[in-house]
Amino acid sequence: MTSHSGDSDDGSAAEPEPLVCARCGARAEGPQPTWTFSVENGERRHYCEVCSRENLRAIEGRLDSQWW
Numbered sequence: 001m002t003s004h005s006g007d008s009d010d011g012s013a014a015e016p017e018p019l020v021c022a023r024c025g026a027r028a029e030g031p032q033p034t035w036t037f038s039v040e041n042g043e044r045r046h047y048c049e050v051c052s053r054e055n056l057r058a059i060e061g062r063l064d065s066q067w068w
Contacts, residue, residue, distance in 0.1 A: 023055075031037040 019028045019035060022045035036037070036052040036059065038045045052059070 016062060019046045021051055023047055023051040026050070 014028070019032055020026070021035075022038075024046040028048070032046075034049040034050075034052075036047040038047065038059075047055070
């Protein structure tokens, strides 16, 4: 049996990196259901609940009309 380069044979899974808000820099461990996820210019970004709420109108303004 062969494994791909970078695969781990010890059975341990890589720990997820903490989420960091792209606007204010707040950090969170693990999934945060109240955070917003965005892909901007091919870059994945997360926004904390506070920044998401404060910028809700700007976020909605960028959506195509089919989404509202």
